[in-house]
Amino acid sequence: EPEVTQTPSHQVTQMGQEVILRCVPISNHLYFYWYRQILGQKVEFLVSFYNNEISEKSEIFDDQFSVERPDGSNFTLKIRSTKLEDSAMYFCAITQGSNQPQHFGDGTRLSIL
Amino acid sequence: SQKIEQNSEALNIQEGKTATLTCNYTNYSPAYLQWYRQDPGRGPVFLLLIRENEKEKRKERLKVTFDTTLKQSLFHITASQPADSATYLCALPSPFSGGYNKLIFGAGTRLAVHP
Known part of the structure; x- marks a missing residue:
């Protein structure tokens, strides 16, 4: 049983539209x-979020991306204007402490048309 | 930059045998290393974490070794079963992220256990 629930499981969106992916620990x-994780490729880091702030982000995480904890429990990833190359599985992960395992959700499959 | 290499070819073994998967890394010395299982269309499932001061760790039929001199981890599944068929991912913490490190993943090795 995963420690996080992600919704939706699959999102199909037109290019240029905004999407919000949700994670509930x-x-x-x-x-x-x-x-x-782009199909057939490695899992790659986007962003980490601690104490309601971004602590680190990758070069992929450009101005089109943002993260929030709007109500103290849900954790969201927003892509403002989607591109074809944003099509991928998006995984949320959590950890209980420093140098502890990260536990992943089952992901949202994002398909941009 | 850090590199993680896993066997890119699929590993096919007979049920009951021991599967051994390899993870090699270069360019730094991680404080720990993690192994995950990933099934198609699913998220990575955490299996084992081994720290740099541990040579070996076991959990049921799984065993992980960590050789910091060779910069290598071996992942063993004993008495393998068809249900063990999946992709197995090696992941290391980035050296630049402090205690709550982002993970850098290998490409994974696909294991197929045949009855």
Whole structure:
């Protein structure tokens, strides 16, 4: 049973549209991550979020991306104007502490048409 | 920059045998290393974490070794079963992220266990 639930499981969107991907941890965690995996490629880091702030982001995480914890439990990833190359699986991950395992959700498959 | 290499070819083994997967890394010394299982269309599932001061770690039929001199980790599944068929990912913490490190993943090795 994953420690995080991600919604939706599959999102199909027209290029240029905004999407919001959601992550709900089962228990209270402070440290969150978003990763993505383009079909057939490695899992790659996007952003980490600690104490309601971005702590690190990759070069992929440009101005089109943003993260939030709008209500203290949900954790969201927004892509403002989607591009074809944003099509991928997006995974949320959490950790309970420093140098501890990261636990992943089952992801959202994002398809940009 | 850090590099992680896993066997790119699929590993095919007979049920009951031991599967051994390799993870090699270069250009730094991680404090720990993690192994994950990933099934098609699913997220990575955490299996084992081994720290730099641990040579070996076991969990049921799984065993992980960590050789910081060779910069290599081996992942073993003993008495393998068809249900063990999946892609297995090696992941290391980035050296630049402090305690709550982002993970750098290998490309994974696909394991197929045949009855």
